[in-house]
Amino acid sequence: MSVNFPDPATTFERLWKFLSTNYKILGASIYTHLTASLGRWFQGFLTAFAIGMVLGTVLGSNERLYQFGIVPVNVLQLIPGLAWYPVTILLFGFGEDSAIFIIAITAISPIAINIANGFRRVPKVNMRVARMSGRSRLETFTEVLIPFSALDILAGLRIGMANGWRMLITAEMIVGVAVGLGYAIQTTTAYLDYPAAFASIVLICVIGLLIDKVILAPMESYVRRKVGAEGA
Template identity: 65%
Template sequence: MSLLDSTDKIISERLADSKGDVIPLGNRAPRNFLKSAAILLIGIIFVLLVWWITSEYYNTYMIKTLRFPTPGETFDTLWYYLDSTHKLLRYTLYEHVAASMERWIKGFVLAFIIGMTLGILMGINDKIYKFGSVPVNILQMIPGLAWFPVTILLFGFGDKSAIFIIAVTVISPIAFNVAAGLRRVPQVNLRVARMSGRTRFETLTEVLLPFSLIDIIGGLRIGMANSWRMLIAAEMVVGVAVGLGYAINQTTNMTDYPAAFAGIVIICVIGLVIDKLIFANVEKYARNKLGMEESS
């Protein structure tokens, strides 16, 4: 049977199974899920392979006093601390994760509220955009840890300083992406909204925000990555006594590199879960609703 004959047969079967104007094309969700999972797995295997090669080369040819932790040694250490009876620097691994997640959520939510507000104001008003883009751009130019002297003066050492550093580095990407998305809405859409009698609030919620949803989600994904990195850096310098960044810093100072690498693995896993399971699926849903890709 030729390829064309096979294709015609499949089409005929679909037409025969159709109900009314709907032609069943089959459920592609399992296939797409397996494809995405396979790509993710291949990426993880590649990272582990590079890590293993680097550690083997270092431990064979470059070692001086301390070994470079291999993936096997790191995961053995991680497995050890996953047992809640074993404590890392007076706390269990779960308590370190919980403390970091609490700081990250508070900082990210604060940045989301401020960034969304600034982005909306800049996106719907040209004068506000010209004025607001200057301070927002200044925020974007300042590295996160450069805020360290400012936050110590304002809040001292502790959780508040970590939350402030997280928030201040995330506001600008969210604000700029929201503003850019709103400003990309075609003027004809706005004219139609006004002609249909929609209020400004209805125009914002029913026209502007849905049209710019992909840009908003993109800003949130960038903000998430920035905030997660800054959380770990902030915990290393602002004097907290529990958290993943604190644990990594202290175990490094103690030359317990397998434990430090185990903390890095936890950071990567949490970041992947947040990005792939939450933001990626939200973006896919939005693209489906906007007709930018076929639903699976």
């Protein structure tokens, strides 16, 4: 069977139809699929941030722990997201939890590594001054470590966000969810509805760019100005 490759005009026409009408993809609107995907991504990314922040803080604050602990964190980063498929199925079975796990596990490493490296780059003299001035551990963390390593933390968040968003779509294709952009792409492709699949891919790219450019990039620019790395 010959199937025509959808041209850009056809793809964007279908995308506009999805966005401007109540057109259903597999019984759900594009907004339903998008909301489901964003919800999974947010849960997975929030989990990765919490774990990565703890790991990065522990490793970055103790040189001995860093030398020992950074090895498994780096190994974790080397494992492709799809390689976690048998692990997540055994742990969570098919469905929502498996998708969230794959998103989180692929975003933890870059967040932890960047935070740890950022903390380790804080000048030792600043840490000594903080201790001599009577600052508590919490005050040292919030007033010294975080400001000096803010750019590294944001870099880790951007990489983790990209990893998580990319793996979200893959996870939705393989773990048996019934709604989401990845599920929509997989099923419309199976039905040879390539314009719908391509329209969903375009939407994925747009949302990913918006998250990066509208949320994370302005945050990075603000921090760079605060630390004097960028003109006001």
